[in-house]
Amino acid sequence: MPRRKDAPYAKCSVKNCARDANKPGAARGFCPAHYRRWNLYGDPLGTKQKSPPQTEQWICDVALTYLGDDCLIWPFQRNVHGYGVIASERRPHIASRVICERAHGAPPDKAVHAAHSCNNGRLGCVNPRHLAWKTAAENERDKVAVGRDNAGSRHGMSKLTEDDVRTIRNRKDVSAEEMAFRFNVSKWAIFDIRSGRRWGHIA
Numbered sequence: 458m459p460r461r462k463d464a465p466y467a468k469c470s471v472k473n474c475a476r477d478a479n480k481p482g483a484a485r486g487f488c489p490a491h492y493r494r495w496n497l498y499g500d501p502l503g504t505k506q507k508s509p510p511q512t513e514q515w516i517c518d519v520a521l522t523y524l525g526d527d528c529l530i531w532p533f534q535r536n537v538h539g540y541g542v543i544a545s546e547r548r549p550h551i552a553s554r555v556i557c558e559r560a561h562g563a564p565p566d567k568a569v570h571a572a573h574s575c576n577n578g579r580l581g582c583v584n585p586r587h588l589a590w591k592t593a594a595e596n597e598r599d600k601v602a603v604g605r606d607n608a609g610s611r612h613g614m615s616k617l618t619e620d621d622v623r624t625i626r627n628r629k630d631v632s633a634e635e636m637a638f639r640f641n642v643s644k645w646a647i648f649d650i651r652s653g654r655r656w657g658h659i660a
Contacts, residue, residue, distance in 0.1 A: 471501050500537065512543060520556050520583055528575055528582035539579035553583050560585035572596045616642055622656045 467478040469488035476488035483489045491501035512533055523529050531541025531552050541552030557571035558564065564571075572591040575582055617625075617640060625636050625647055633647040640647075649655040 495537065516552075516556060516559065520585060521559055523584060523586075525584070526586065527584070528577050528580065528587065529584040531581040531583045535581055539581055541581050541583055553578055553588055556583045556585055557588040557590065560588065561590065564590045568593070570596045616640065617656075619656075622650055625650050 465479065467486075468474075469476045469478045469483075469491055470486035471488070471491045474488060474491060476490065477483065478486055478488050480489055482492065484492045485495065487495055487501050495501045515532065520529060533552075534542045534544060534549075536542050536549070536551075542549045543552050543555055551571070553573070554564075554571040569590045569592055571578075571588050572595070573582055573587050574589065575584070575587045577587075621640055625640070628636070629651075631639075633644040633651075636647045637644040646655065
């Protein structure tokens with residue numbers, strides 16, 4: 458597969474792989490082959506394999522009978538985001554979705570999330586008492602309510618704080634260019650903040 462003309466060669470981030478991570482079909486620093494594995498198995502080195510028999514046994518004997526209020530952590534394979542994974546011959550399944558369906562019935566729609574009231578899905582929690590079917594919007598509202606979303610300064614790439622945003626909005630006497638220089642962002646970011654297109658959750 459040819460490399461894009463405008464993209465220089467970039468070595469795949471998987472150890473001992475010298476393939477190009479800038480080829481079409483590549484992403485996340487992986488070459489196309491390792492990205493396909495990451496997409497399928499949650500691991501760039503993952504392979505097609507069935508979950509061990511004890512996985513199903515653990516779901517029946519432990520997860521579905523657990524009555525505690527604390528998080529119940531998935532003890533088997535997890536994907537790169539930390540969610541439990543149940544391997545299969547086709548595609549892996551997210552363990553929390555499987556357990557949510559076993560405990561609470563089939564999802565009303567394929568697009569709904571197996572939402573965690575504990576917000577510890579990325580830590581591998583599969584406690585059925587923490588799981589419920591919710592829409593993406595409901596799930597995001599829950600995250601915001603407990604401060605576990607990645608909005609604003611909680612986002613890893615954010616250059617600004619909530620106080621910076623309030624200053625940008627309140628000081629209309631200062632030009633966008635001056636604000637951009639002061640906070641080391643583009644003037645277009647300043648325009649978007651002042652119009653509410655960005656940081657809309659900040660009053």
